[in-house]
Amino acid sequence: MTPRDPTERDVELLESHETDIFAGFEGDIPGEPGRLETWIRAYGPAAAAFVVVLALWEILTRALDIETFLLPKPSEILDRFITNAPIIWGHGFRTLVEALGGFVIGGTLAVAMAFATVRWAAIREGLLPFAIAANTMPIIALAPIANNWFNVTSPLSKMAVVSVIVFFPVMINTTRGLFEVDPGELDLLRSMAATPREVLRHVRIPNALPYFFSALKVASTLSIIGAIVAEYFGGPQDVLGQYILNRANLFQFPDAWAAILVASILGIAFYVLIVLVERLAMPWHVSLRATEGG
């Protein structure tokens, strides 16, 4: 009843894309004694490294007299970041809406499709191989085309790009989670004469949650990237992608960098949001368990 689906390797690949920089978030246990100490131990090294890199960057760009169009000084970027804040954050907001819209659409379709693979074996056998193949393609390359599926001036065109990018990893990973269930747990539910719906609810869905969130974390970053790349290929001017493009064309590189900084902050915030939701959704999970020494 539970054929191992052939997606495993692909999704492992996918998971390996996951960045490790937020590992500290998952190791920290709220309410544990010595919380401040744990935080310092978890984030201290990263924070220190960040400061050192920025300082080196500033010092070297000054010392070596590097041209601004090659690499602006952090202080210049910060200056543009502050003075242009209303503009770039406004652009950032519109880009974020595109990314979120595409994320929600793509993610919803992906989950619906993953459930359909449980319900109808034909979908699993017929479509999953194509989904896996599609997932190995650089879907971002579709951006100039998908950008025209809808009116290019409408945010929907960017959402279309993002939703295609988000769809495949989320669908494949969720499907995998719904099927890679401990056979013993299936036997247990069978011994209780549980219906397929109860098996889904009590075993498959909880089992799929870690897979699902792991894909969402990848997709959150991808969705911001997707939205910005889609913006490069045309559309309204008041978004991050067009802003970066225009400023770079005008040799206003610190402006472009300040916008990139906004994009990064949005990407990180989105990722962290998902990590937080993940914690709420599955407090039982291995990655959140207490470990020796935090």
Added chain:
Amino acid sequence: MVAGTNSRERGRGDGVSDAVVVARGVGKVFGTDTDRVEALRGIDLQIARGEFISLIGPSGCGKSTLLRLIGDLLQPSAGELVVNGKPPRQARLDRDYGIVFQQPTLLDWRTVRANVELPLEIMGVAREERAARAEEMLALVQLAEFADHHPWQLSGGMQQRVAIARALGFRPALLLMDEPFGALDEMTRELMQQELLRIWTETETTVVFVTHSIPEAVFLSTRVVVMSPRPGRISAVIDVPLAHPRDVETRESDDYYRLITEVREALRRGETGEGRR
């Protein structure tokens, strides 16, 4: 306490109508033609209502397989099985049995309490009733204070006790237990054996119990079924006429030692092949 007093005439019913498990010529072959394992061959066994049957035999002789066949988690390749007077499938659908697997098989996302409640939840038992029964069962396996923990916060032996509480919680007519006490320390093990006997005495439960421990099999059972491997079959069935209730004194009685020796010799005969039919 003198052996013979207080003894209960349990099980050993002769009529098929009174049988909870009937196996006739049951065989099980795993795998394909090229790569086949004959796990069981020609199993004939009748277990009467109220009996406590232990299955004992070397690793790989098909004890778990037999339990899973009774539970309709596997289909026999040969022969016929009747469980609680019905085909095994119907017995499973009627939730006639509770099973404790060789692995605890607890759901990580549920607390200990919620794990014990799972069968009750699936059977549609009301919330208060579920909570009350879970409480009772957890007290029984001495894990009341761990009700709100998650399974991964417990030791292997504690997890196995949760699995036992879960199987007992809905008071099945038949209890299938696959080495349930394997992961327990000696003291807890004896305690759990005593508790299991008490439950078995108080309810009308029939127990099929897999174990590797000869003393455990003798102490608990009304009959010990000795199995031998390759292919798995029954090499001896030994009656255990020790009086009930059984307690520490039982463990020190001469009859007890005699029976242990008897089972041990049956096991040895099975392994050297003398017992083959």
